[in-house]
Amino acid sequence: MTNNNDIDTSANESSSVFETPEEKKRRFLMEFENPFKCDKCSERFKKKKYLREHKAEVHAY
Ligand SMILES: [Zn+2]
Numbered sequence: 001m002t003n004n005n006d007i008d009t010s011a012n013e014s015s016s017v018f019e020t021p022e023e024k025k026r027r028f029l030m031e032f033e034n035p036f037k038c039d040k041c042s043e044r045f046k047k048k049k050y051l052r053e054h055k056a057e058v059h060a061y
Contacts, residue, residue, distance in 0.1 A: 030044065031044065033046060034046050036048050036050070036051040037051075038051060038054060038055060038058075038059075040055070040058075040059045041058070041059070
């Protein structure tokens with residue numbers, strides 16, 4: 001008889017779903033410091049001017 005229990009490892013992927021408290025804090029800080037988010041590609045900017053320039057350059061059409 002072989003040990004088939006080792007085949008089912010799908011539960012191991014769940015660790016990537018959770019953020020560590022440090023990651024959460026960093027993300028929060030980033031959202032706090034860069035409140036202007038591009039609605040087309042989700043990039044964030046510190047100033048509205050940067051967002052406007054980004055949109056004009058990257059999403060010109
Ligand atoms: Zn963008």
